Amino acid sequence: QSVLTQPPSMSAAPGQKVTISCSGSDSNIGSNYVSWYQQLPGTAPKLLIYDNNKRPSGIPDRFSGSKSGTSATLAITGLQTGDEADYYCGTWEISLSTVALFGGGTKLTVL
Amino acid sequence: QVQLQESGPGLVKPSQTLSLTCTVSGGSISSGGYYWSWIRTHPGKGLEWIGYIYYTGRTYYNPSLKSRLAISIDTSQNHFSLDLTSVTAADTAVYYCARATWYLAPFDYWGQGSLVTVSS
Numbered sequence: 001q002s003v004l005t006q007p008p009s010m011s012a013a014p015g016q017k018v019t020i021s022c023s024g025s026d027s028n029i030g031s032n033y034v035s036w037y038q039q040l041p042g043t044a045p046k047l048l049i050y051d052n053n054k055r056p057s058g059i060p061d062r063f064s065g066s067k068s069g070t071s072a073t074l075a076i077t078g079l080q081t082g083d084e085a086d087y088y089c090g091t092w093e094i095s096l097s098t099v100a101l102f103g104g105g106t107k108l109t110v111l
Numbered sequence: 112q113v114q115l116q117e118s119g120p121g122l123v124k125p126s127q128t129l130s131l132t133c134t135v136s137g138g139s140i141s142s143g144g145y146y147w148s149w150i151r152t153h154p155g156k157g158l159e160w161i162g163y164i165y166y167t168g169r170t171y172y173n174p175s176l177k178s179r180l181a182i183s184i185d186t187s188q189n190h191f192s193l194d195l196t197s198v199t200a201a202d203t204a205v206y207y208c209a210r211a212t213w214y215l216a217p218f219d220y221w222g223q224g225s226l227v228t229v230s231s
Binding site: 096 | 148150156157158159160163171172173174207214215216217218219221222223224
């Protein structure tokens with residue numbers, strides 16, 4: 001059971017928009033930046049969004065991120081079949097120790 | 112372009128120690144203030160952060176693994192390592208090494224991953 005909650009799966013048609021949610025608490029998302037990772041089948045995760053809404057070089061602007069309070073959202077517009085992957089949110093929690101947290105992942109199917 | 116590559120045994124017996132090394136190329140492991148990380152994913156499950164190490168040797172561990180975990184760094188060899196003791200089948204996973212650009216940063220570069228199976 002992950003500390004950060006994501007829907008296990010979502011599906012949408014090519015060309016459509018999908019939003020993936022990530023819910024946490026004051027001590028993690030509420031206090032730290034959120035990042036998003038895309039994991040294509042058989043490959044390592046890839047950083048998609050960092051600092052809530054910034055894109056690394058080379059990531060298309062079809063991908064965007066936002067954060068409000070203790071929740072974050074990844075939006076993907078103009079869905080392509082190549083976007084079919086697992087998506088993970090991530091953040092940090094600093095209490096008695098420093099811990100990186102990930103959501104359980106959302107499997108996106110592009111129909 | 113920084114590249115990370117995991118290496119180590121793909122099969123470990125229960126109760127033994129799982130040891131992996133991550134070799135960094137394309138940059139010095141001791142420059143830039145980076146934090147060098149281990150992350151794993153169990154078959155069909157999500158990502159789990161194991162811990163990370165700064166080039167000075169300062170470590171941060173996931174409390175759930177801390178009692179069995181040691182992460183070390185060898186700046187002369189430009190690599191860092193993971194030792195996880197007393198493994199069980201629950202430690203069967205794909206292990207990734209990754210880089211965080213500062214203390215609480217996201218992970219911007221990842222290795223390709225190394226599947227480790229715990230079985231007798």
